[in-house]
Amino acid sequence: MTLKDRHGAFISLTDTPGELAVKDNICVQGFMCTASSKLLENYEPPYTATAVQKLQKQGLTVMGKTSCDEFACGSTGTHTSLANPRNPLDEKRVPGGSSSGSAIAVKDGLVRYAIGSDTGGSVRCPATFCQIVGYRPSYGQISRYGLMDMCMSFDTIGTLTRNVDDAIYLITGMSGKDDKDLTTMNSVDVKETPGLAGKRLVAFRQILESCDPGIREKFNEATEKAKLHVDVIDFPEIHKSIPTYYMIVFAEFASAMQRFDGKFFGKNRELLGQEVKRRILLGTFISQKENKDKWYTQAINARKWFQQKFEAMFAKYDFVINPTMPSPAPLVGEITDPITEYSMDLGTIFPSLMMGPSISLPYQGMGIQLTGKRFSDSALLYSARDLEGAL
Amino acid sequence: MKVGFELHVTPLTESKMYCDCPTKNAQPNLQVCPICTGQPGSKPMAPNETALRAGIKLAKALNCTLNESVSVMRKHYFYPDLPNNYQLTSEPFGENGSFNNVGITEIHFEEDPGQYDPKSGLVDLNRSGSPLLEVVTEPDIDSIEKARDFLEEFSALLGFLGISQKIKADTNVSINGGARVEVKNIGSISGALNAIQYEVNRQAKEGAVLETRHYDKDTMTTKPARLKETVADYRYMREPNLPRPRASLQAKNGSTTYSTT
Numbered sequence: 001m002t003l004k005d006r007h008g009a010f011i012s013l014t015d016t017p018g019e020l021a022v023k024d025n026i027c028v029q030g031f032m033c034t035a036s037s038k039l040l041e042n043y044e045p046p047y048t049a050t051a052v053q054k055l056q057k058q059g060l061t062v063m064g065k066t067s068c069d070e071f072a073c074g075s076t077g078t079h080t081s082l083a084n085p086r087n088p089l090d091e092k093r094v095p096g097g098s099s100s101g102s103a104i105a106v107k108d109g110l111v112r113y114a115i116g117s118d119t120g121g122s123v124r125c126p127a128t129f130c131q132i133v134g135y136r137p138s139y140g141q142i143s144r145y146g147l148m149d150m151c152m153s154f155d156t157i158g159t160l161t162r163n164v165d166d167a168i169y170l171i172t173g174m175s176g177k178d179d180k181d182l183t184t185m186n187s188v189d190v191k192e193t194p195g196l197a198g199k200r201l202v203a204f205r206q207i208l209e210s211c212d213p214g215i216r217e218k219f220n221e222a223t224e225k226a227k228l229h230v231d232v233i234d235f236p237e238i239h240k241s242i243p244t245y246y247m248i249v250f251a252e253f254a255s256a257m258q259r260f261d262g263k264f265f266g267k268n269r270e271l272l273g274q275e276v277k278r279r280i281l282l283g284t285f286i287s288q289k290e291n292k293d294k295w296y297t298q299a300i301n302a303r304k305w306f307q308q309k310f311e312a313m314f315a316k317y318d319f320v321i322n323p324t325m326p327s328p329a330p331l332v333g334e335i336t337d338p339i340t341e342y343s344m345d346l347g348t349i350f351p352s353l354m355m356g357p358s359i360s361l362p363y364q365g366m367g368i369q370l371t372g373k374r375f376s377d378s379a380l381l382y383s384a385r386d387l388e389g390a391l
Numbered sequence: 392m393k394v395g396f397e398l399h400v401t402p403l404t405e406s407k408m409y410c411d412c413p414t415k416n417a418q419p420n421l422q423v424c425p426i427c428t429g430q431p432g433s434k435p436m437a438p439n440e441t442a443l444r445a446g447i448k449l450a451k452a453l454n455c456t457l458n459e460s461v462s463v464m465r466k467h468y469f470y471p472d473l474p475n476n477y478q479l480t481s482e483p484f485g486e487n488g489s490f491n492n493v494g495i496t497e498i499h500f501e502e503d504p505g506q507y508d509p510k511s512g513l514v515d516l517n518r519s520g521s522p523l524l525e526v527v528t529e530p531d532i533d534s535i536e537k538a539r540d541f542l543e544e545f546s547a548l549l550g551f552l553g554i555s556q557k558i559k560a561d562t563n564v565s566i567n568g569g570a571r572v573e574v575k576n577i578g579s580i581s582g583a584l585n586a587i588q589y590e591v592n593r594q595a596k597e598g599a600v601l602e603t604r605h606y607d608k609d610t611m612t613t614k615p616a617r618l619k620e621t622v623a624d625y626r627y628m629r630e631p632n633l634p635r636p637r638a639s640l641q642a643k644n645g646s647t648t649y650s651t652t
């Protein structure tokens with residue numbers, strides 16, 4: 001560890017200078033890959049993730065692997081015993097998670113570029129709390145080969161950067177079809193597009209109402225400042241997006257964690273943190289034969305419902321806009337129950353359900369999030385660049 | 392007696408089911424990669440086309456009804472030779488067939504686990520991820536002669552279709568309406584016949600309980616399985632790393648394609 005890493009950004013670091021930090025649930029040969037878990041402290045992957053390989057080919061050097069919530073489970077960024085991630089803007093506060101270290105490394109200027117994983121907000125949440133740009137691509141835009149499974153149908157590799165241009169640079173480099181991730185698609189190249197002019201924006205009243213008054217005020221101020229016309233519509237069912245998302249996360253996570261039994265991978269499972277254990281147990285329960293229909297299948301059907309709803313919405317609108325997080329970064333230790341932590345994700349979960357790209361821009365201590373339909377990444381990135389200029 | 396089979400056919404392929412590793416013999420743990428050793432972060436590649444073609448051909452020859460589209464499922468269980476602790480196994484792509492007057496329940500494709508040696512405790516993952524076609528029959532066989540006929544005809548069919556010479560015949564045996572005993576670890580047709588005969592005699596003498604037993608070719612007997620091999624619930628789940636809405640196996644005009652839409 002170097003002295004510069006004051007806020008617990010890194011789990012492993014090289015001596016050679018580099019410009020790229022990689023979340024420690026993404027495999028890079030030559031580095032341990034711990035997923036910020038004691039269980040995997042000694043896991044040395046024999047391969048490098050496709051997305052990282054592509055950036056290396058572009059000339060970027062990986063400087064280190066960053067801390068995160070253990071196995072990417074959390075929204076505070078502090079659920080790990082391998083590092084002590086803190087918010088660079090206020091050390092009493094959490095950096096946001098799960099890609100906490102990647103956000104800290106960029107905010108503190110230790111690297112120019114960082115990548116993380118975003119399953120339900122894990123790059124956009126720390127980007128907001130650390131006041132940088134966080135980008136979640138469309139599902140299928142960037143190969144996940146080498147990203148440890150968390151919830152396979154929502155996992156994406158996203159970026160944490162100081163500005164939208166840097167995000168465009170990384171996303172352009174990582175995009176494209178990969179035979180080793182069959183969910184990736186052809187012809188998803190990022191191209192320069194016209195941007196924000198003429199784009200139709202919508203916001204959901206129920207998400208705005210769930211935010212702190214101060215956040216809502218800043219949000220209105222930002223849309224006025226950028227001269228955005230936003231239709232505010234009712235979407236009461238959006239509250240159901242949280243249980244829908246978490247049911248699927250638990251079930252898939254329990255399956256993904258099945259291999260860490262100490263036989264080939266991992267050590268004694270007693271080493272796992274409480275949140276990880278909770279998710280494995282809940283996921284095992286809801287995917288059992290006698291419970292599956294009541295929980296998992298219902299959640300899958302609800303996801304389908306959301307996807308159809310959003311498809312209809314995106315026929316009328318280009319982007320959904322909302323505050324990324326409902327409140328400022330919580331104090332370390334302030335959040336003690338999982339339900340409160342899960343409910344912080346109301347603004348970031350719906351893009352995962354409908355597989356679209358989503359970007360969070362920093363604005364006066366909060367985050368402005370724009371979300372588009374699946375594979376509208378180019379339009380979203382260049383529109384976000386315009387919005388960044390207007391804020 | 393009532394006898395049915397679970398026939399595991401290893402189709403002749405150059406490479407494994409979900410990765411590019413070769414299937415030919417080698418020193419232990421040399422024909423491996425991140426995918427077939429279950430490294431965290433690895434995902435399955437598209438199912439081996441040759442294996443899928445062989446499966447469709449076999450399903451047709453067994454007079455099965457073909458399903459146009461099947462999902463690949465994760466079947467969860469813990470066993471020393473299974474790095475992920477789940478096995479990828481497809482839904483049946485052929486059902487309700489018949490061959491040699493024996494009902495064919497279904498045929499699906501799956502991946503072989505590695506090889507675990509209980510004596511040394513060592514695991515060889517060269518075989519891990521190799522393609523398998525599993526044919527499940529109804530318990531329609533009521534004599535050793537019929538069992539022999541069926542297995543010989545089935546094996547001749549595989550030769551004729553050019554699919555494989557390598558089959559393993561797990562068998563289930565019950566007598567007088569008693570409990571069904573599964574016998575695994577059978578490597579040859581004569582082994583299967585010996586195992587059936589031994590089980591018929593043993594069950595007549597000892598009675599039968601629902602269990603899995605292993606065949607020992609040296610003593611030509613069966614023994615209760617050392618490790619628990621059946622679990623109450625495999626928590627089947629569609630493999631999300633294979634494309635949505637489903638990994639489909641399409642059989643149109645005799646050609647097989649792996650479709651991602």
Ligand SMILES: [Zn+2]
Nearest residue numbers: 410412424427
């Ligand atoms: Zn392999």
